[in-house]
Amino acid sequence: MPTTTTRAEKHQKRWREIVADPSLQELPHKVETNQRGQIVLSPHKNRHSVAQEQIQGLLDEHAPDGLQPTEFAIATAGGVKVADVIWMSPGRWEHMQETGDPSTLAPEICVEVMSESNDWDEMHSKRTLYLDAGAEEVWVVTEEGAVRFFADEEMEASEILPEFPEHV
Structure with missing residues (x-):
């Protein structure tokens, strides 16, 4: 019986190739792939890193039983x-x-x-991809620190962690 490989599994395989490539180790950029498996690089910004740490701390405060890593790859x-x-x-x-x-x-x-390197069209696309991959909620933090909560549509607050603040 033939097996079929999903697009996510194909991207998973491509990712393993990228991770194994010694020439791509220690890049000073966030690495993702697009729908064709091509590498997309985004430079790290200090403000971005600080926001990640603040969000991680708030998640730990409001849901200490969960795990809250940063820079988490999802095929x-x-x-x-x-x-x-x-x-x-x-x-x-x-x-x-x-x-x-x-x-x-x-x-x-x-x-x-x-x-400044992304926009709401990109966020909508990522939101859809994460939700299609099984995420229950996607949060987008604006450059001003406002937290916007999404499931199928935008929500006033997180349904999973309703006490999470609206601003970081």
Whole structure:
């Protein structure tokens, strides 16, 4: 019986090739892939890193039983995307590990921090990819620090972590 490979699994395979390539080690950029498996580089910004740390700290404060790593790779149908911060329950992490590395199952919450190098069209695209990969919520933090919460549509607050602040 023939097996079929999903687009996310193809991107997962391509990601393993990228990670294994010695010439791509130690790049001073965030690395993702697009829908064709091509490498997309984004330079690191200090403000962006500080926002990630602040979000991670708030997630730890409001949901200490979960895991909240930064720069977390997720194999989606549109390439491997690297969420700035994620939150996942320990049970979700177990299921995610079963799908390989990078996971083809998204964590419960994916957070993206806006910068001058991206726009709302890109955020909408990433939001759709994360939700299609199984995320329950996607949060977008604006350059001003406002947190916008999304599931199928924008929400007033997170349904998973309703006490999370609206501003970072």
